[in-house]
Amino acid sequence: MSTPAHDPRRRRLLGAGGGLLLAAALPWPAAGGEAIEIGMAGTSTGSAVWFRPRGLRIRPGQAVRWVNHDAGNVHTATAYHPANGKPLRLPQDAKPWDSGYLLPGQSFTWVFDVPGVYDYFCLPHEHAGMVGRIVVEGAPAGRPYAGTDAQLPPVAVAGFPEVEAVLSQGRVD
Template sequence: MNATAHDPRRRLLLAAGGGLWLAAVLPGPAHAGEAVEIGMSGTPSGSDVWFRPRGLLVRPGQAVRWVNRDTGNVHTSTAYHPANGKPLRMTEGAKSWNSDYLLPGQSFTVVFDRPGVYDYFCLPHEHAGMVGRIVVGEADAAPPYAGTDAQLPPAALAGFPAVAAILKQGRVD
């Protein structure tokens, strides 16, 4: 039997093959397992340091990778958690993290499994306001950090983007 393009089985196979080819060559949305990057950097003089983005919305199960892009400084990504000598400013029961010092070009990755709000800082630059916030999935616009603000440096408190802005925009630089 001679199969032609008019044969329904052949059309189905051609369509499926074309769909697979398109899926392989076209970029798609990030999947839960793909890491989203947060850059760590500063001015050449070191007078200003930052995480970019400062605020980020991710899906549960998604990884976040911090990369030190600063050629003149070491940085850390450290959770606000009692295990790190800080007040708890993340989802209760979630695992704490501390990257240790990252030299220029080094990176550190965490997978966020629990929905909620996670605040973090750079150990040597917290007093300079180098802090960030990650929102995983759905979260309340006002995180439950009652009584912890007085324990943080003023520059750190001023550096956190609003949860509502992260939920609306997906990222806040």
């Protein structure tokens, strides 16, 4: 039996499907083992460099893959951690990472298991403000590392998106 277009049951079903489409469009990363990409790039003259997005919200167990899309520069994705010669700006139980120098087209992947705020930087470009922040679901809002801000270049501190913006938007370019 065919259902007429004006049937209220059909409208409810279509409305529910639209809700599913809306939920799929929310700024959550891919599920499962798929890594979310963060691009590393800069201007053709090298006058500016960046991570895109520079703020990203993910779920525990999610992988992030940094990819160097910059044809003229090497970059790193390096955790703010004493093991990397920097103040701790990761959750206490989280392990630090350092991608090493990535040539154009190379990538590095890391899985984030501990909820919290993770700040990272590009080793050769920290003083140019090339920093990023990953917020793993379950992190508190606020400024968790304000006590270490004075130990970083001011341009790096200014480059971190607010935790609240990352939590609410899912990604901050």
